[in-house]
Amino acid sequence: MxxxxxxxxxxxxxxxxxxxxxxxxxxxxxxxxxxxxxxxPGLGVVFMALCAVVAAFHVPAWSLSDTLVLAAAAAVGAYMAMNIGANDVANNVGPAVGARAITLTTALILAAFFESAGALLVGDDVLETVSSGIILPAHQVNSAVFTTAMIAALVAAALWINMATLIGAPVSTTHSVIGGVVGAGIAAGGWGAVNWSTMAAIAASWVASPVLGALVAASFLAFIRYMILDREDRLQAARFWLPVLIGLLVGAFTAYLTIKGLDRLLAVPHGFVFVTAPLLGGAAWLFTIPLIARQSAGFDNRRQSIRGLFTGPLMVAAALLSFAHGANDVANAVGPVAAIVNVQLAHTDTVAQAMETEPVTTVPLWVSAIGAFGISLGLMLFGPRLIRVVGQRITKLNPVRAFCVSLAAAITVLIASGLGLPVSSTYIAVGAVFGVGFFREWSWRRRQGEGASRLFNRSIRNREAHNSRLLVRRTYLLTIMTAWMVTVPISATIAAIVFELLRLVLGLS
Structure with missing residues (x-):
């Protein structure tokens, strides 16, 4: 059993x-x-450690404490750069990905290359604005206090951007770092330590840049619709106007690069731009005429076919915008680091004496490299999430609309970077996206007439259904505007708190 x-x-x-x-x-x-x-995160920590080592060996320090401070500043600058890549670079390639003109992998590679090139070649002017233009050199701030303030500003800005990235909010990295500099500067030297005239000019650019981006993008979309999409022979119009737009794009980019980029390599007279820009722009126009004709061979006259021709120009515009973003936003990552380097090299008691001894003329290449490679690394590791937010959730994009957004944002950022103003590429790009969306709504209502518009509104039974029919999602507009408004005070408050903590730990007077 x-x-x-x-x-x-x-x-x-x-x-x-x-x-x-x-x-x-x-x-x-x-x-x-x-x-x-x-x-x-592991690769990020390795990159930060590498930047700290490079900084420690590239600047002669007078003591071990100076070396440690400089290494810490470089590591925090690298952390800030990676956060910029994770949050802000989405504005450059998000429209192209949202329009399904390029894949996410292609967008990441394209943006990483041109971000690095822009930061290394053209980033000096804006670096000078952030590193020496916000805190007054004439104000008798102790050099050690100034260095601590710059580190606190970087820490505060990086922490806020990191939090915003985790919740999926595309905030302004420029707002963050300048708010951090202002908060730490006030905590270090009082209200008189801040150059308020420079801050007023920067604040004016914050207001103007999204509006300008929206207007330029809407104007490009109106032009393309009127001159190409609404024509009887759309295919022939596209074959004529697309090479013209590409030629203008290449000409403008050549002019900017000639004036602002080549001065790091060789002395170029400014009058030379009047030769190079029309020459290369005209060459691009002539070169793309047969390309567009060959690409459009066999196409029908439908709008859907015409939109496919904008994929190539959209990639050019996205590359241009990435270059401009690298030139402009590298200052947000390593502008304070550049200021610390100059104070370290001068080895004086006050910031005013440091600026007289070591004026900010050319930012060291290794400082720009920290920002350039940090932005690219942050984009590759953490950028895809916000790329999808910018490219898909504000308004519906196709290659034509995405081309208008990228081109408008690129032109606006390039102009701002040429003037040395650290404007927010987030403001410009998001403003351009909203400009395209609102233009679509306006043109739809104009075509249908007021009677059809009232009938359209009456046919929608509730507010949620009405919002779902709108071409621009108002909830995202409200969310983004709220984030923009709180970024400066939050980063300034965090910077002041971090500065006071560092001053207590270091025993600074």
Whole structure:
């Protein structure tokens, strides 16, 4: 007779083993998933450590404490640069990805290359504005206090941008870092330590840049609609006007690069731009005429076919915008680091004496490199999330609309960078997206007439359905505007708190 206890053991041996195996598999899967999530932060920590080592060996320090301070500043600047890449670069390639003109992988590679090029070639003027234009050199601020204030500003800006990225909010990195500089500067030297005339000019550019971006983008969309999409022979109009737009784009980019980029390599007279810009712009126009004609061979006259021709120009515009963003926003990452380097090199008691001894003329290449490669690394590791937010959730984009957004944002940022104003590329790009969306709404209502518009509104039974029919999502407009308004006070407050903590720890007077 068989033992009942043995039967009981046989009955539960299999299921118990399966449960144990399931638990082991679950733990292994969780560990693997956690490992994948930690790859990005791990690479970020390695990059920060490498930047600290490079800074420690590139600037002669008078003491070990100076070396440690400079290394810490470089590491925080690298952290800030990666946050910029994770949050702000989405504005450059998000429209192209949202329009499905390029894949996310292609967008990441394109943006990383041109971001680095713009930061390394053309970033000096804006670096000078952030590193020496916001805090008054004439104000007798102790050099050690000034260095601590710059580190506090970077820490505050990086923390705020990191939080915003985690919640999926595209905030202004320029707002963040300048708010941090202002908050730390006030905590260090009082209200008189801040150059309020420079701040007023920067604040005016914050207001003007989204409006200008919206107007320029809407104007481009109106032009393309009137001259190409609404024509009877759309295909022929596209073959004529697309090369013209590309030629204008290349000409403008050449003019900017000639004036603002080549001065780091060789002395170029400003009059030379009147030769190079028309020459290369005309060459691009002539070169793209047969390309557009060959690409459009066999196309029909539908709008959908015409939109496919904008994929190539959209990639050019996205590359131009990435270059401009690298030139403009590298200051947000390493502008305070550049200021610390100049104070360290001068080795004086006050900031005013440091600026007289080591005036900010040319930012060291290794300082620009920290920002350039940090932005690219942050984009590759953490950027895809916000790229989808900017490209898909504000308004529906196609290649034509995305081209208008990218081109308008590129032109606006390039002009601002040429003037040395650290405007927010987030403001400009998001303003351009909203400008395109609101122009679509306006043109639809204009075509349908007021009667059709009232009928359209009456046919919608509730507010939620009405909002879902709008071409621009108002909730995102409200959310983004709220984030813009709180960024400066939040980053300034965090910077003041961090500065006071550092001053207490370091025993600064």
């Amino acid at each position: 068989q033992n009942p206890q043995s039967n009981h053991q046989k009955r539960y041996k299999g299921p118990a083993l399966d449960k144990d195996l399931d638990k082991i598999s679950f733990v292994e899967g969780a560990a693997e998933s956690l490992g994948r999530r930690l790859i990005g």
